[in-house]
Amino acid sequence: MSMDKDAFIALLEKIAPPDLAEDFDEGRIGLIVEGTNRIEKIGCALDATPYVCRRAAEERFDALIVHHPAFWNPMHGVTGRNIEILRPLLENNINLYAMHSNFDHAKGGINDVLAKEIGLTDCVRMEKTPNSIGVVGIMTKSFTEISRILGCALRVWGDVSGVTRLAVAGGSAFDPELIEEAVSLGAEAYMAAELKYNIALESPIPCIEATHYALEAPGMRALAETKGWVYIADTPLTSIIQ
Known part of the structure; x- marks a missing residue:
């Protein structure tokens, strides 16, 4: 698969039309980080965690598609976890795209x-x-x-x-x-x-x-499988103590 960025975004908007998004997602979905204009290798994940973004860089993806918005609150400084997310994407020219409540409703x-x-x-x-x-x-x-x-x-x-x-x-x-x-x-x-x-x-x-x-996660994994993209798992570590 190879297409320009605008065509790729149009494809994503057919999968999860932005007008299906709820009000709380305003400004939080769509193209979050702009990267290369040519899209060939694509990764998919539930969240843009630091681990997922590092993997995207290691795999040399051109785009990373996630469900949850990477940034919920306005940034006043690019430090800590935010820079751990952004640095691998910016240094490797990777597009980050989020489809949240619009993909819930799609x-x-x-x-x-x-x-x-x-x-x-x-x-x-x-x-x-x-x-x-x-x-x-x-x-x-x-x-x-x-x-x-x-x-x-x-x-x-x-x-x-x-x-x-x-x-x-x-x-x-x-x-x-x-x-x-x-x-x-x-x-x-x-x-x-x-x-x-x-x-x-x-x-x-x-x-x-x-x-x-x-x-x-099953929804994003299925999307990756259907489109021939690579799903990056980053399952939170949880346990039950009784």
Whole structure:
């Protein structure tokens, strides 16, 4: 694959149209770091971590595509972690492009891939409002099997022994309105990341918490595989102490 930068950006915007992005992503998605005008070797990752950016430089990528915006807050100095991210990209003329909530909402994006990854069938997308994300489908695998597929432990609030219809949403998506929408679509349990106590306490259905990385990495990995790009894994080190 070889194309100029503008054509490559046009391709990415077809995959994850910018107008699907939510307001909080304004100024945080699209081309974040400008590099070479000719794109041939492409890397893909969930996050532009220092490790991922070093790998991109070592592999001599022309572009690095990530899900999460690399910089959430305005910079007043390029130091610490920020320079660890930027230096390998700038020194090696690597483009950095982010597709965040627009890829969450895109068909074939983060949530559609997640549902397929864990074996949901007869899926219905949650689309009641512009901010709705997630998929509701019929389970074909147990929660133990889903845990193994995702590569992370699941923290469960409630009784899921009889659940057959599951809602899943990548990332920090434990929102009461999303849970209500999932229930309206027949969901008997809801899975996302970063569950808060009050949300779990008030939820009308059981809540299942996975890690943020485990839920969203499959979407970026699938994108890389589909396009013939290289996926760079940088799984956060987590453990459970009992």
